[in-house]
Amino acid sequence: MLEQIIITTLIIGGVYALLSAGFSLIFGSARIINMAHSAFFMLAAYGMFYSMRESGLAAIPSIILTVTTVTIAGILVYRFLINRVRQHMVAVLLITIATALVLQEIMVSRFGFHFRSAPYLIRGSTEILGVGVLNQLLLSLGIAGVVIIIVWLVLTKTKLGIAIRATAQDAEMANLMGINVPRTLFMTMGLATALAAVAGIVVAPLWPIHPYMWTTPLVMVMVIVVLGGLGSVKGSLIGAFIIALVESLVVFLVPGGSYLRLAFVLMAMVIVLVVKPAGLYGKVFEEERL
């Protein structure tokens, strides 16, 4: 039981961390709540399914193909849809929800309502402390961990990362300091979508793939991001694992837990928000006044 809880927490936490890091990156720098974020995750899972099952590509080329396609799709959505209505929060929300619905319907008409799954990238299982663990689980954990570390390094060590963080702090000032803000936002959106794509690749062999698989992760990501503080990548990484722990504890220990899972998780969020309105690591954004 305990080892199952630990493994479930790690794998769910890794996926949520990838998703919510991207979500809070794009919220932090562009103040966009991207409801289509987990739709790109769904798109990537379908991409893996399509390239491995239907086109018969090998693992590495299909990963590269999927990440590139999804990232380009994300940048195009940003460039042609989101960027035009960025000033109105409600309009951004609606346009991203509509985009997510469009992607969902395209997947329905192309692949149907059936549950699909991508093949395992590697087979077999390893014994760790007397528990047999699927190699695919270990690989997914590894990919998630490595990507999170890479993102952390990019954000803290490279020029691009500094530009992204500067834009998040104060876009106007960053612009005055010679940072190309629109280009930085493009790069941020690309990075965020790529993270969602990696999350999709990680879960494609493990979770059932279907056109509605984006809704539950979306709610979870919002909970995590609010819990950790909107716009804070560190907060969302920590929040992801807290939420994953709550979720797997409820599923394994509470009777009828799979129904109450969301209720408990959301309860945690409401409590955090009432006690600490800006989340765990949230910056209180100065109110933008006209």
Added chain:
Amino acid sequence: MLRRMLESFRWGVLLIPGRLIAFCFFILLCIFPLIMAHPYYLRVLTLASIFVVFAVSWDLLSGYCGQVNFGHALFFGVGAYSSALMFKYLGWPPWATIPIGALVATLTGVVTCLPALRLRGPYLSLLTLAFPIMLLALISAFKDVTGGEYGIWGLPSLAGSRVSEYYICFIVMSVVLFIMWKVTNTRIGLMFHAIREDEIAARVLGINTIRYKLLAFAIGGLVAGIAGGLYVHVLRIAGPSTLALTMSFQAVIWVVFGGITSIYGAVVGVYILYPLGELSRGTLIAEYRFLVLPVLVILVLLFMPEGIAVWIRGKIERQCPRCYLSNAAWRRECRACSASLR
């Protein structure tokens, strides 16, 4: 008195194209069952008028008061489930359960508002998103009381026939729209605008923002609760779909499509999008109708960001620069003060 009414009709309605269209539409809806008594069309329009009530309550809370609520289905669902439960366990008729359900929804609105008072902007939207999902989880956890996924069925219908059902919903819609229109034009509406634009400045000016936010949540809950109660008695089943995420976003989509912060925008949005979605079931685009609606929403947001009704109104009406009366766009002079409009 009749002459005065005719006079104000001539000057206040006939001369302004927007109001003329609204008046013709109202008359058309009044006599619709006489022209076309097909039960299917009647049902679509009955549900449309219920959804207008629902959408308008979102518009008041989020458009006017600026408290962008992503879980508005909470009030709809609470109204729906409480009136259904009251029938199931107490056996009360619809005319008693719907108002009580609406009161329960009002109470829910006030209770939701308490944590929401501390938050604003995106945090508030995400918090409100959580409540209907939590209630939904509770409903599927306590299956014996609420019926789980199957919901509570076998509810009595609102009235004997489809036509009288239509008229009940239509009258409720008209009354709610009239009250909303009056409320938003009074002092309270002004306070809501002030809170939306700049809450700190409003508080500095001595407006008790907490009281007005509570009021906005209460009215939003009440009106959405009425809509929920009517909805379950028209469909005769109260299911979890009344609380679903899609129901919340449906309201947002209708209102933003028609035009946010305008009562007529919500009406236009619902009466265009809802029948369009329903009637396309049997046609060629049936397979793609779930694709067409989001694309339509995207196009409207890109090219008419203020909403289709407000956009059209801007094209056919023009405000007089001197006396702020609305005029038809093709007039050269203002109809009241004869100032030049060019």
